[in-house]
Amino acid sequence: MIDTEPATLEFFEVRKSYGPTEAVRGVSLAIPKGQFVALVGASGSGKSTLLKTVNRLVDLDGGSVLFEGANVAGLPLPALRRRVGYVFQSIGLFPHMTVAENIAIGPRLAGEKLSQDRVAELLELVELEEGMAQRKPDALSGGQRQRVGVARALAGQPRLLLMDEPFGALDPVTRDALGERVRKLHGELDLTTVMVTHDMTEALLLADRVLVMEAGVIVADETPHALLEGRGGATAQGLVAVPRAQAERLAELAR
Ligand code: ADP
Numbered sequence: 001m002i003d004t005e006p007a008t009l010e011f012f013e014v015r016k017s018y019g020p021t022e023a024v025r026g027v028s029l030a031i032p033k034g035q036f037v038a039l040v041g042a043s044g045s046g047k048s049t050l051l052k053t054v055n056r057l058v059d060l061d062g063g064s065v066l067f068e069g070a071n072v073a074g075l076p077l078p079a080l081r082r083r084v085g086y087v088f089q090s091i092g093l094f095p096h097m098t099v100a101e102n103i104a105i106g107p108r109l110a111g112e113k114l115s116q117d118r119v120a121e122l123l124e125l126v127e128l129e130e131g132m133a134q135r136k137p138d139a140l141s142g143g144q145r146q147r148v149g150v151a152r153a154l155a156g157q158p159r160l161l162l163m164d165e166p167f168g169a170l171d172p173v174t175r176d177a178l179g180e181r182v183r184k185l186h187g188e189l190d191l192t193t194v195m196v197t198h199d200m201t202e203a204l205l206l207a208d209r210v211l212v213m214e215a216g217v218i219v220a221d222e223t224p225h226a227l228l229e230g231r232g233g234a235t236a237q238g239l240v241a242v243p244r245a246q247a248e249r250l251a252e253l254a255r
């Protein structure tokens with residue numbers, strides 16, 4: 001039997017400029033259902049812009065983006081944003097709202113009230129105590145806040161999870177734990193996930209597939225294994241060289 005299920009996410013010749021700045025310069029790729037993809041690259045390479053084309057936080061200048069086979073340009077925004085969970089680079093919790101209200105904001109904007117039980121379930125998914133629900137964001141640690149950001153992104157039962165440098169501001173231990181948790185949730189909730197990160201170690205350890213972006217184009221598209229074997233070209237190998245050298249130095253010290 002031929003598998004006719006469309007890819008969860010497809011980009012065709014996607015282009016986006018801000019005035020004279022060509023942020024995304026023709027990206028084409030398909031992400032099948034269930035894949036965990038890391039999108040890495042230097043600051044300013046266009047990662048956030050590419051991610052934002054999916055739920056139409058930016059409009060395209062050219063090309064198209066398909067979600068489950070449908071052009072996102074033709075989908076009603078509330079339905080699209082409900083199906084696509086988004087964890088923002090800057091967390092972006094509303095300071096005057098409680099944790100529970102922050103988690104429920106997406107469904108609320110779509111005209112639906114989240115039950116207390118559902119909020120408790122979402123908190124449990126990201127390993128936060130139920131008692132956190134009534135706190136305000138400023139009474140949480142950075143890691144707890146980012147967990148709330150993930151719970152909020154999952155509130156609408158999305159099929160696609162997009163995360164823009166979700167753990168960038170966290171200490172290494174918290175960051176590692178939260179990365180592992182998200183990778184588990186990806187499997188348990190049957191998600192397709194795209195995570196932007198500038199950390200190649202995190203990409204190699206968490207993702208099934210690593211995309212490397214440079215100056216608005218994808219310059220490498222490889223599995224972590226292939227990258228560690230030396231494939232993907234100069235830019236990708238430049239990024240892999242850092243964790244590789246660190247691992248070698250640590251191994252040396254442990255001898
Ligand atoms: P990354 O997430 O990889 O750091 P971005 O997608 O944020 O890259 O940015 C790509 C390029 O587009 C950069 O040169 C950035 O300065 C520019 N850019 C991003 N957002 C805007 C904006 N709203 N207005 C003008 N320029 C922008």
Ligand code: MG
Pocket residue numbers: 047048049089164
């Ligand atoms: Mg960015």
